[in-house]
Amino acid sequence: MSVTINAHQLGRLIDKVRGHIGSEYTEVLHGIRLDVDATDLHAVASDRFTVAAARYRLNADQQGQEPWARTIPASWLKTLREWASAHGGGDTITISTETGFVVFGAESTEIRIPVTDDQEFPNWRSLLTGIAANIPTKFAFPAVDSRMLARWAGTDDTLRVHVTTDLTALMVFGEDFIGAQMPRRYNGVGPSGESTFEEALAQWPTLDDNNEALADMAAEMPTEQKPRYSAADTIPDMVEALLQQTLRSTSDLLGAPSEDPGAMASYALAGVNAWSAYRFLAALHQADPRLAAQTVAELGEELDAGDFSESAWDIAKAAGHDPQKWSDDYEAHLKKNAEKRAA
Known part of the structure; x- marks a missing residue:
């Protein structure tokens, strides 16, 4: 099973869809899918929220072959893209499959990428x-x-888009934002140069025409398999985690045995800290949404790395505090409580 494509078109296929690759926590989406059918070579990518498919029409002598598909892992895409760019744009690249590999071959070099066949x-x-x-x-x-x-990315907002009519501006709405974008004349599909939706869709006969097999994007996409204790790295996830912790700590506090003041204090402190963090995050998001999103993302990385306590020690010292005294005082407090319980 093999197809040919020139180096320039291979690079274009990769570039058109690589921005839609899923995260490392969704293994089946963490790469670009090469999908060959009877007429076209497709490059497909999805991050669960978007789906992008680019195609290259096969030469007539390659059409009609048995369909095949393999996913090129994300870790190999940079290497593959650079390898393709190292060739002249018109150089012929042959793409073939072997057990456990997709092989990209040029006149004097080749690159073998390990894949999972099934x-x-x-x-x-x-x-x-x-x-x-x-x-x-x-x-x-x-x-x-x-x-x-x-250009709309800088709004740092969830945008709603309303398509008005042909050849008139699209309206864009955010919570504190409004805008519009003018269309451009399309000189592609259609005898008049202005394609209708039906005409455009007709140019993709390889899409599934089995109406009973139509899939819903929200229901069919695989879920992320994040590590069990992975920290939240987006504002909605962080808000949910903080509010959950606040309510959970309150519930634990109410159910804690009165003879265990240490547990009661821990639950109370956890709830207070979670609620305080939520209030600070809400205020920061109101004042500067972009800084809030950046801070939450960086915080998620720091929590996952697990070395934030060392950073806290260094920051405390730089601020003129004495973290060693804090540690000694806390150890003395724990020792005193243990002696009370033993008495």
Whole structure:
């Protein structure tokens, strides 16, 4: 099983979808799926929230072959992209499969990438067809410049988009933000140069046309398999974790035995700290959403690394405190309590 593509087009396929690769916690999505059917070589990627598929039409003598698909692991993509770029854009690259490998071969070099032959991947054809099936026949279908879409990233907000009519601006709304983006004239599919949705969809006959097999994106995507004690690294996850800890600590405090003041104090302190952290995070998000998101992401990395206590010691010393005295005083406090319990 093999197909050919020039080095330039291979690089374009990778570039078009690599921004949609899933995280390391979703193994089946942590890479780019090469999917060959009777007419096209596809590169597909998904991060659970987006799905992107790019295609390259196979030469006539390669069409009609048996379909195959393999996932190129994310750890190999940088190497593969650089290898492709090292060749002339018109150089022919042959992509073939062997047991446990996808082999990319040029005239004088090759790169062998280990893969899992039977690794599953979401049925992207059914997912996209299922979404398209919900679009009204007369749906407005304006074209937008993909490079301009990146300009909305700086809002640091959840945006809602309303498509108005063909050749008129798209409206964009955030909680404290409003904007619009003008479309651009599309000179692609369609005899008039302005494609309708039906005409555009018709250019993808390889999508799944089995209406009974249509998949729902929210229901079909695999879940992230984060480590059990992985720290929250997004604002919604951190808010949920802090509020859960506040309520859990309150419940533990109410159920703690009155003869164990140490446990009661620990539960109370945990609840107070969780609630305080939530209030500070809410205030920071109100004042500077971008800084709040950055801080939560960095905090998640620090908590997962587990060396934050060492950092706290150094910061305390730099601030003019005496962390050694704190430690000695706390040890003396624990010893005193142990002696009381033994008496």
